[in-house]
Amino acid sequence: MKLNLVTSFCRFSRSSVIAVAACFVLAPVADKASTELGLSSSFVSVAAAAKVKDKRPLPGISESFFKKLGRVADLVSPAPNKDGSEVPPNYPAGLEELRKIEKGCEKCNGYELAQIYNYFGFVYYSMDDMKNAVKYYDLVVQQAPLIPWGLELQTVYTLSQLAFSNEDYSAAVKYLNRWMEYADPPSADAFYLRAQICYQMDDKKCASGSINTAVKMVEDSGKIAKESWYSIQKALMLEKEDYKSSLVVLHKLVRHYPKKSYWQQLPSVYGVLERDKEQYYFLDASYVAGAFEKDSHYLNLAYLSMANDYPYKAAKVLEEGMKAKIVPRSEKNLETLSAAWRLSQEYKKAIVAMKEAADKAKDDGNLYAQLMDLYLTVDDNKSAVAAGNKALKLGDLKQEGSVNLNVGIAYLNMEEYEDAIKSFDKAMKDKATKKFAESWLKYAKNELFRQQQLAK
Incomplete structure (x- = not known):
């Protein structure tokens, strides 16, 4: 028409x-x-x-x-x-x-x-x-x-x-500059077009100057710039690592064009600037806004929640991510879930998560060692011994002496003193646990002697 x-x-x-x-x-x-x-x-x-x-x-x-x-x-x-x-x-x-x-x-x-x-x-x-x-x-x-x-x-x-x-950017900017020379005054759209052209030419200085002018002209008139304008402005700022300025633009995008991608990017920029509190608050806000789509989103919020003394929130976030099949139920993620429940003093839930994580381990006993510690916390000594022995069998332990020491303590709690003494003897061979093992060994031998005397 x-x-x-x-x-x-x-x-x-x-x-x-x-x-x-x-x-x-x-x-x-x-x-x-x-x-x-x-x-x-x-x-x-x-x-x-x-x-x-x-x-x-x-x-x-x-x-x-x-x-x-x-x-x-x-x-x-x-x-x-x-x-x-x-x-x-x-x-x-x-x-x-x-x-x-x-x-x-x-x-x-x-x-x-x-x-x-x-x-x-x-x-x-x-x-x-x-x-x-x-x-x-x-x-x-x-x-x-x-x-x-x-x-x-x-x-x-x-x-x-x-x-x-036609992607002839040099000709495009030449004609546009000629037009802008006589336009009275050049419009914000003209500066935006030049920003696009300069960006394609990899002339970031020209692109930044042009888009900043375009946005300022619109905002000075009391209006809001188009989403694509703010997006180019943000991209150029991030490329030159001007994170503080990009935060201002991201806040505008979140306010006027609240898309998931902007909610996701905002806490990331706060993280780069090491502004942990703001990073946590805006990451939590993006979670509430339903902007989480990747496992990294759930995991980052979980880690920050624990760092800010909100372990229960961390556990609930991870469980939700796993239930939605976004966060994989890997050894590491289940270990993190268990740690969150443990910090929340929800030990039974921590045991369930750690047992699943440990069962996935094929040649690493460290997860079973952690599972043993959890069993000891809830006084389930029999399960603690089983987990400790499984950890020792798999090997590759970071603190083998501590595992032997705790297995000995579990045996001691069950009044199985001979097995406890064997475990403490093994713990004596580790310099890190030798001193503690020596005390427990002495106590176990005394208890065994007392038990034998009572039996006579």
Whole structure:
């Protein structure tokens, strides 16, 4: 419909030859490109407010030339039928008509040539032939200063967008800088577009300056910048490790565009800045907001909860993650779950988690050693001995002497003094536990002697 509106305006303006200057077919082109690039449709209208330093005396356009262009308009942007149904454009016929006009245009002035090239660019763009569209729009610009400022600037802006879409970033920024030189003032959208182009060119300084200006212009007007604008701003800040500034932008994103990814990123940045309290608070907030999707999210909150003396919260978070099958029930994760329950003084739950973890161990007895300690805590000496002996059998222990010592204590609690003495003898061989084992050994021997005397 935009194409029809533009051409109908031109059709009604044919009574005045001078009015052809208003019949730019660039409007729908720039409109579409602006939409594709996430820009405001009002961006191109700034061309009308160009900083014109000198008024341009324009050559005239003949009535006959104007009628020729009218035939092109009828082909490429035909009026609707009487019943209101749309008539499809005939671009090949329009191009053929334009070639005839161009061929017979030996005496045409620059303004008239610009109108021909302008139509060529529009038709090729409509046919998705971007290479030829750029070629002819560039020819329009080359007719300056024999064309209106508005036509020149609008064409330059369209060329910038087309170059950007074609990934010709150097040309895109060249055209855009030319447009911004005369725009009064350059809009926030223009700075955003330049930020995009510079980012693709890996010119981070230009990209940062442009996006910061764009966001400031919007916020100074009392409005909120678009999400994509804040996202580029944040990405550039993080790339240069400006974490403090990125926090400000992340807070804006969380406030105005509360997506899971922003909730997840916010505590990570606090962590990099070693602001542990804020990291914990915002990680917990993202958990409440339902933003957890990875096992690392649950595990990080669990670790921070324990570090901040909230072990029960850590255990519940891990259990939820495991129940949702996001956190794997691995030896390490189950060991962490057991530690959380133990710190919460929920020893039975700690034993269940540690037993599952220990059962997964094939050649490492350290988890069984921890399980033994838990059994001793709840006075389950028989289970403690079984876990301790399993730990010694698997081996690779960090503190073998401590395991033998605790096994001896468990036997002692069950009044099995001979087995206790054997365990304490083994613990005596470890320098780290020799002193303690010596005391327990002496006590066990005395108890054994007392038991034997009572038996006699």
